[in-house]
Amino acid sequence: MTLQISATNPEHPALLLELPWHVPLERWPDECLVPLPRGISRHVVRYARAGSEVVAVKELAERPALREYELLCTLDRFAIPAVDPLAVVTGRTDAGGAPLEPVLITRHLGGSLPYRSMFETTMRPGTVHRLMDALAVLLVRLHLAGFAWGDCSLSNTLFRRDAGAYAAYLVDAETGELHPRLSDGQRAYDIELARVNISGEMLDLEASGALHPSIDPIAFGTEIGERYDGLWTELTRTSVYPAGKHHHMERRIRRLNDLGFDVAEMQISHSDQGDTVTFVPKVVDAGHHQRQLLRLTGMDAEENQARRLLNDLESWMATQDDHAPGDPLSARAEVLAHRWVRDVFRPTVRAVRGHAPDRTDAAELYHELLEHRWYLSERAQHDIGLDAAVEDYVRNIAARAEKPR
Template identity: 85%
Template sequence: MALQISATNPEHPALLLELPWQTPLEEWPEEYLVPLPRGISRHIVRYARAGDEVIAVKELAERPALREYQLLRDLDRLAIPAVDALAVVTGRTGTAGEALEPVLVTRHLGGSLPYRSMFETTLRPATMHRLMDALAVLLVRLHLAGFAWGDCSLSNTLFRRDAGAYAAYLVDAETGELHPRLSEGQRDYDLDLARVNISGELLDLEASGALHPSVDPIDFGTEICARYRSLWEELTRTSVYPAGKYHYIERRIRRLNDLGFDVAEMQIEHASNGDTVTFVPKVVDAGHHQRQLLRLTGLDAEENQARRLLNDLESWMATQDDYAPGDPLGARPEVLAHRWVREVFRPTVRAVPVELRGAMDPAEIYHELLEHRWYLSERAQHDIGLDTAVADYVEHVLPKARQTLQPTAD
């Protein structure tokens, strides 16, 4: 059989032809390889250079190679975080005419690391919790798309830190199955495999002395189950909010925040019986919100202030007619963010008299107003709006705060 290269891009076959396919992958000369850290795999995997791209090459039988290639393409179509499938190379023969295994070629995920490389310097427990959160987010997203992984583990995941966010990417789809919808039993099976695999991998790290002494491998394996179930429930339960009760949406955002997740994207669908809300979670690192708010709006705020303002910005953007995530014809987030500053943030802050602001900066004032609106809306059981919140805050809250801050006479 002649060498065959099935590729997603017409340019790739010509680049891939330069590689030594007549040599078993384990024996590829160093001149073709790129020295990058590799995770544990049941197959032989090497990183190589094809033109300007770094690729991962994995040897496996033809049928599973073609199957995984198609699954990875399906996941890309569904916008699931996974490595990009570039090609499958079949019909390989050695210099003596012997048959060699086909290979699956994927694009190397820039800036990513396998978990063992991350543990070369002992990770703090807090960082490990964030990595488990990222893996829980990935597993939830896979299940929402109808993908049963079949072998969720740290070894089959790549982690990347991007602009303060931790993200997990599926790197091995060999055992996966794509369905229109997963049953509860299929999800539970995947979750139980994840628990066992992760605990086992952490026990190996513990035995090698690479695990923080305060980390219990069994507890961490169980933790991902709890994080997954909490997130799944919060994301998948149907919520239809009556008109005028947008503080209910904020309540759900707060619950996600309490779970350790932030809202990366929010979609509101208008219907006759109310508004349906869909959330997309994101795992973030310290300082992320400050950087994100500064990039989008130019506002410089403390981390907690920035987080609160970004939640309000996201809620406001979702109500705009020209907000269409992923639609090239929709308004860009930066455009909407500056509109929010001009039409919402600045007018609201200016409604608070300068003489009553004290030492509070604009971001803190707006944060306080959002908190006050939340409190009044919960008490009234409907969204009272910012104008009402500002008026009540100026009349009832600020005067008391100023009296408290004024020095008393001796």
């Protein structure tokens, strides 16, 4: 048999050739391995160093290895959070010429942890629920892409925390199937498998003493379906908003917020029939909005203020011709954010500040203006615009506040 390394990037085979493919994976020498925490797997899995890369190596039969590699490549093209496939190695033999199982190689997801490592110290219930929210986001994104996981579980997921944001990544696509579109039955089957698997994993954690005593493993497993259903409905509803109805977009954002999710990305496509809006959700930790607003604009605000201002900034950015959806902390996003501060935030605050001299907190004042605009737009059933909201606020809110009691 001849050793073959199948990879999409021509640089990868050269890096991988240095690894000891003639040795069964479970007996690889320590000098080849990287001591990183591993989750539970039905296959032998090891982390190894290949050049400057840290890679995950998994032994499995040739057909499922090639199939999983292709599925991961497809998910990568769809920009779905999953581990990055690098190669499949076949034709392995030991020193005596006996065949060895092929391996699938993926890039290690930096900063990620399997769930059992995260529970080595008892995790607070609020954090556990945010992890479940992140898994619900992943499931929804997979299903929107037509991918039926077939074995959703905490064990087959990696979690990563980055500047307060939580994200779940698919790490095992062996049982997955890709379809043009999933039926309701296929989605329900995935959710039921997730419920059973997660409840079992939480029961294991409870038995080992690693689960917070306030968490019910069975109820927690059921929660994935509830979170998924709410998010799926809110994201998949087709909404076309006529011009001047931007307050309806804010209503959608508020509903996502009420579900415990934030808008990582909002895309608006214009047509003769109206504006079609697509939302991409994310799960965030406390203080995330403060840090992001400070990073983008230099403004230091309270968490709820920052969240409200960032929602307005994201809505405004999506209407700009030079907006490129993607990384919310990219250089382009910073340019647009500073333009928003200069052209929207500061002029709006100045227009009110003279009528509310006791109000020194610009972020809170702008937050109140946005709330006022929201209520006026809801009452009028069309977006009244920020200028009209400022005028009404000065006339009816600030004026009343200035009157002596």
